[in-house]
Amino acid sequence: MQPAGRASESTRASGEKAAAxxxxxxxxxxxxxxxxxxxxxxxxxLALISVYSFATRTSTGRxxxxxxxxxxxxxxxxxxxxxxxxxxxxxxxxxxxxxxxxGYPFAYYLATRPRHVRAILLVLVMIPxxxxxxxxxxxxxxxxxxxxxxxxxxxxxxxxxxxxxxxxTAVTIGMVYSFLTLMVLPLYVALERxxxxxxxxxxxxxxxxxxxxxxxxxxxxKSGIVAxxxxxxxxxxxxxVVPDILGGAKTLLIGSYIARQFRDARNYPLxxxxxxxxxxxxxxxxALNQRSGSGAEGGDRPRRxxxxxxxxxxxxxxxx
Amino acid sequence: xxxxxxxxxxxxxxxxxxxxxxxxLLGGIVGIGSLLAAACGDDEADEPAAAPxxxxxxxxxxxxxxxxxxxxxxxxxxxGPAAHCAAGETDGDLTFYNWxxxxxxxxxxxxxxxxxxxxxxxTYESNEEMLTKVESGAxxxxxxxxxxxxxxxxxxxxxxxxxxxxxxxxxxxIDPAFTNPxxxxxxxxxxxxxxxxxxxxxxxxxxxLIGGESTWAVLFDPxxxxxxxxxxxxxxxxxxxxxxxxxxLGYSIEDVINNRNEAAIQEAGELLRATNERxxxxxxxxxxxxxxxxxxxxxHGWSGGFALSIDEADAYETHVxxxxxxxxxxxxxxxxxxxNADNVCSAHAMINFLTDAxxxxxxxxxxxxxxxxxxxTPYIDSEILEDPGIYPPPEVDARLEFIPxxxxxxxxxxxxxxxAKS
Numbered sequence: 001m002q003p004a005g006r007a008s009e010s011t012r013a014s015g016e017k018a019a020a021x022x023x024x025x026x027x028x029x030x031x032x033x034x035x036x037x038x039x040x041x042x043x044x045x046l047a048l049i050s051v052y053s054f055a056t057r058t059s060t061g062r063x064x065x066x067x068x069x070x071x072x073x074x075x076x077x078x079x080x081x082x083x084x085x086x087x088x089x090x091x092x093x094x095x096x097x098x099x100x101x102x103g104y105p106f107a108y109y110l111a112t113r114p115r116h117v118r119a120i121l122l123v124l125v126m127i128p129x130x131x132x133x134x135x136x137x138x139x140x141x142x143x144x145x146x147x148x149x150x151x152x153x154x155x156x157x158x159x160x161x162x163x164x165x166x167x168x169t170a171v172t173i174g175m176v177y178s179f180l181t182l183m184v185l186p187l188y189v190a191l192e193r194x195x196x197x198x199x200x201x202x203x204x205x206x207x208x209x210x211x212x213x214x215x216x217x218x219x220x221x222k223s224g225i226v227a228x229x230x231x232x233x234x235x236x237x238x239x240x241v242v243p244d245i246l247g248g249a250k251t252l253l254i255g256s257y258i259a260r261q262f263r264d265a266r267n268y269p270l271x272x273x274x275x276x277x278x279x280x281x282x283x284x285x286x287a288l289n290q291r292s293g294s295g296a297e298g299g300d301r302p303r304r305x306x307x308x309x310x311x312x313x314x315x316x317x318x319x320x
Numbered sequence: 321x322x323x324x325x326x327x328x329x330x331x332x333x334x335x336x337x338x339x340x341x342x343x344x345l346l347g348g349i350v351g352i353g354s355l356l357a358a359a360c361g362d363d364e365a366d367e368p369a370a371a372p373x374x375x376x377x378x379x380x381x382x383x384x385x386x387x388x389x390x391x392x393x394x395x396x397x398x399x400g401p402a403a404h405c406a407a408g409e410t411d412g413d414l415t416f417y418n419w420x421x422x423x424x425x426x427x428x429x430x431x432x433x434x435x436x437x438x439x440x441x442x443t444y445e446s447n448e449e450m451l452t453k454v455e456s457g458a459x460x461x462x463x464x465x466x467x468x469x470x471x472x473x474x475x476x477x478x479x480x481x482x483x484x485x486x487x488x489x490x491x492x493x494i495d496p497a498f499t500n501p502x503x504x505x506x507x508x509x510x511x512x513x514x515x516x517x518x519x520x521x522x523x524x525x526x527x528x529l530i531g532g533e534s535t536w537a538v539l540f541d542p543x544x545x546x547x548x549x550x551x552x553x554x555x556x557x558x559x560x561x562x563x564x565x566x567x568x569l570g571y572s573i574e575d576v577i578n579n580r581n582e583a584a585i586q587e588a589g590e591l592l593r594a595t596n597e598r599x600x601x602x603x604x605x606x607x608x609x610x611x612x613x614x615x616x617x618x619x620h621g622w623s624g625g626f627a628l629s630i631d632e633a634d635a636y637e638t639h640v641x642x643x644x645x646x647x648x649x650x651x652x653x654x655x656x657x658x659x660n661a662d663n664v665c666s667a668h669a670m671i672n673f674l675t676d677a678x679x680x681x682x683x684x685x686x687x688x689x690x691x692x693x694x695x696x697t698p699y700i701d702s703e704i705l706e707d708p709g710i711y712p713p714p715e716v717d718a719r720l721e722f723i724p725x726x727x728x729x730x731x732x733x734x735x736x737x738x739x740a741k742s
Contacts, residue, residue: 057731059727059728060476060477060727060728061473061728061730061731062455062477080738080739080742083742084742087742145615146614146615147613147614147615166600166601247601248553248599248600248601248602248603249556249601249602249603249741250596250599250601250602250741251741251742252738252741252742257738257742260734260738262452263446263448263449263452264446264448264558264734265730265731265734265735265738266448266451266452266730266731267731
């Protein structure tokens with residue numbers, strides 16, 4: 001196609017550039033409220049926390065913003081703190097695993113219901129999620145308490161009083177209950193979006209039901225699993241409401257330890273350093289999620305693209 | 321005051337300090353909030369409230385501040401009374417920051433009716449929570465209720481305004497025993513609000529099993545604790561738990577802290593650590609109710625919290641609050657005005673209102689804590705006056721000690737409870 005074409009191509013290119021610019025400007029305008037919000041309520045506090053983590057706690061409990069040092073980060077190597085971090089990580093892992101074990105079959109069930117049933121079930125899943133978390137945890141506390149229904153049931157069955165409240169078991173139950181929705185929803189989305197004809201194809205090719213699940217369904221919903229796990233792991237790692245209410249404040253987790261530094265010990269630098277550590281850990285987790293998430297999507301996106309191209313490619317051919 | 325409301329609030333009345341998760345949540349928010357506020361203050365250099373955050377030396381900005389806003393220097397002693405208010409004079413709506421459920425709403429309403437100003441009433445659940453907010457200037461309060469050692473901490477850090485007693489004629493009602501305390505020897509920064517003790521609430525059954533005399537051993541000695549059929553709880557409060565352990569070990573709390581006996585504090589910490597496993601939970605909020613409900617048989621807690629729960633459950637026959645033979649803790653909560661208060665005259669008016677004889681009695685009749693108001697005695701319910709758990713007899717009284725201002729050992733004390741839990 002000829003010189004004239006080339007000329008029009010260049011004007012088209014500049015026009016496109018202007019259009020892209022306009023679009024970018026519009027995009028920035030649309031994003032600005034959100035960006036401003038994040039700047040004020042996320043970036044600024046984060047910067048403050050980072051600054052404080054290098055400050056010094058004076059002997060009277062004030063925070064001195066001079067004489068910057070990394071003492072607070074060095075203090076994290078302390079056995080007590082490492083123990084608390086280890087315990088928190090273990091509890092978060094356990095919570096994530098249990099949420100996955102409970103949430104996957106549940107999401108599977110949800111995703112395979114007819115559309116109108118699904119809508120109702122989904123609302124039922126969401127309702128506790130909209131309820132104040134604190135209220136729900138206190139409800140669990142009542143249910144598990146020695147005067148609660150679980151105890152009454154166990155007594156009427158002759159098993160004696162039910163002593164579970166203020167134990168690690170109670171904390172785990174509370175954590176799974178609190179964060180289950182965060183696991184179910186991404187799994188549901190992944191399962192719901194999945195192309196079920198692929199499973200059918202596997203079955204047609206004589207794969208057993210379980211084989212089709214392990215080889216087809218599970219890999220295709222990997223992004224949901226990873227997203228759900230990150231969404232559960234991150235808050236449970238830093239959780240302090242549930243362990244305190246259901247665990248009787250007997251064993252410190254990292255969240256309550258940080259809160260103690262700010263509130264009781266007035267050791268802002270140490271609390272800030274630990275917060276920074278938590279945030280970095282969270283960012284790493286999210287980054288890993290992003291990569292494996294895009295990886296999983298990358299797994300089926302090319303397929304779609306190929307399908308797409310197969311449909312559009314013939315068109316120019318038909319024109320020419 | 322309907323009995324319904326009473327029962328409803330009893331749960332939180334107990335001068336809860338650091339227990340509930342809600343307050344931890346709050347603490348977190350407060351922590352972050354105060355950091356934010358501090359930074360904003362740094363930007364606007366003429367904001368005096370934020371300055372104490374940064375360094376000990378008073379910044380120039382503070383010196384430029386009005387004399388009323390005491391320069392926050394260490395050991396600050398601002399010159400002259402803070403305010404030139406007449407008795408009962410008000411200068412705007414009052415922001416009152418008090419312990420959770422520590423005043424009858426009707427008293428607040430009566431004050432509003434009398435003065436025509438509004439009271440913006442908010443609550444906290446630990447001294448340290450209040451300190452963090454006042455220190456950072458994250459919020460401005462006109463009147464706060466720090467406990468004894470916290471008055472000492474705050475006045476040393478220049479966070480309190482000197483009171484103008486001309487505006488508080490009712491302060492003459494305060495029992496002289498409360499006007500010359502070690503934490504504010506010249507009685508310049510506070511007026512006593514309520515007082516109480518820290519000891520052990522238990523069932524009479526337990527009291528008999530351990531030999532009829534209350535002792536800290538029921539918490540700290542494995543053999544004695546093993547006699548308790550049910551569960552045991554302790555306050556979620558570092559100064560209180562460390563003090564209890566010190567008493568059991570035979571130390572005087574005042575001795576240990578005033579003589580900087582770090583080894584004794586560490587010894588107390590070891591004891592707390594060994595005790596941790598034995599406890600059902602740490603709780604500074606529901607200990608009284610837990611005791612009368614049978615959730616625990618032994619609870620470490622504050623006098624009024626137990627007195628109220630025992631009264632509400634009519635459990636006088638079965639449950640009792642005791643001061644252990646080794647001795648316990650005495651405390652006084654006080655009214656004080658933060659250095660950066662906006663409505664200083666209104667704050668004085670409220671202090672004057674609450675030190676009135678009948679109003680002082682109304683306070684105690686609602687909280688079940690002791691009244692420092694000598695003139696209030698005729699108006700206080702006789703069941704409260706006759707309760708040895710609230711007003712201990714002289715021989716018990718002699719075994720009580722204040723927790724002193726810990727200064728640079730505060731962190732060491734906090735660490736003992738933290739380590740016990742990890």
